[in-house]
Amino acid sequence: MQNNFAVLVTGGSGNIGRAVVSELCSHNYSVTVLCRSSDSEDAVKALGAKSLQGDINNTNQWISSVDEFDALIHLACGFDENMGQIDMALMQAIVKQTAHRKNPLTLLYTSGCWNYPTNLQMITEQSPKQSIPDFQWMLDAIDYLTQQPQIALKIVSPVNVVSEEEQTVPAILHWEYERTGLLCIPDTEDLHWALVERKDLAVLYRLVLEKGRVGEEYIGAADESVAVTNIAAKLANKPVKRIPIEDWQAIYGNWVLGYSLNQPFSSAKARTELNWQPKRYY
DSSP, X not given: XXXXXXXXXXXXXXXXXXXXXXXXXXXXXXXXXXXXXXXXXXXXXXXXOEEEEOBXXXXXXXXXXXXXXXXXXXXXXXXXXXXXXXXXXXXXXXXXXXXXXXXXXXXXXXXXGGGSOOOSSOBXXXXXXXXXXXXXXXXXXXXXXXXXXXXXXXXXXXXXXXXXXXXXXXXXXXXXXXXXXXXXXXXXXXXXXXXXXXXHHHHHHHHHHHHOOTTOEEEEOSEEEEEHHHHHTTTOSSOEEEEOHHHHHHHHOGGGGGGGOOXXXXXXXXXXXXXXXXXXXX
16 A cells, blocks of 8 residues: 555554554554543654544544544444443444545454354354443444445454563453462353464554455454463463452453353454464464
8 A cells, every 4th residue: 555545543552552553654554543642642653653632432523534544443442331332423423424525434443252152163254243242332333334335344353362561361361360369260161262462463454454355354363262271371380260250240340251251263264365474372
């Protein structure tokens, strides 16, 4: 793509967002990040991106700027009880703003592994979806956006995102170890998670932007099925304690129910169609 291809990123100062912004900037995209604080602005400018002051909770102050961009990568999500309504209001504002657009806006929407149920077979993009209650709104938004002719929708579905800086161990296991001094995992029998390192996931976002087919979903899984006991063992040489997921739910909220799902994921589609080559860590 041309160096002047303009991309707006929501959630660009977050853990995944910083990796995506860095990946795009390193490939000469013109990247702008929606920022609601001066700290976020400083962070994204250090990565080589520009900032647009605004908040997904209040689109009126910035939504007209969407006209300036060729693509929007949506990574922002607040983990509170209103996150679904906020997201849908944002999608509706984008659709309204793009109503008279000459060329469709390419929109990369972030879904995720918890929009699929437990499955003993390898999960692909064709597997039946069944979201945990807290994330049904993602599927609703995808259905809504699919019907909008001025939106060229592409969907990225990351599995559990990890980072090399945190030993490629999901943050919740770190939180629990720091809180209890124990290696706590949900008591689901033979529990397996799929994992992807955030920089590899950032490459997938870029490849979907460049080569992904409109209307298609791409699962991002590097380690496609890892025993959670093996993941926890990276933190310390201690016995693993299995606990009811309700214990985590009481502390962190209903969204953690996703961690009790036994989910092997295949990223064969992204590897084959986009030549995505993520690193395996397990």
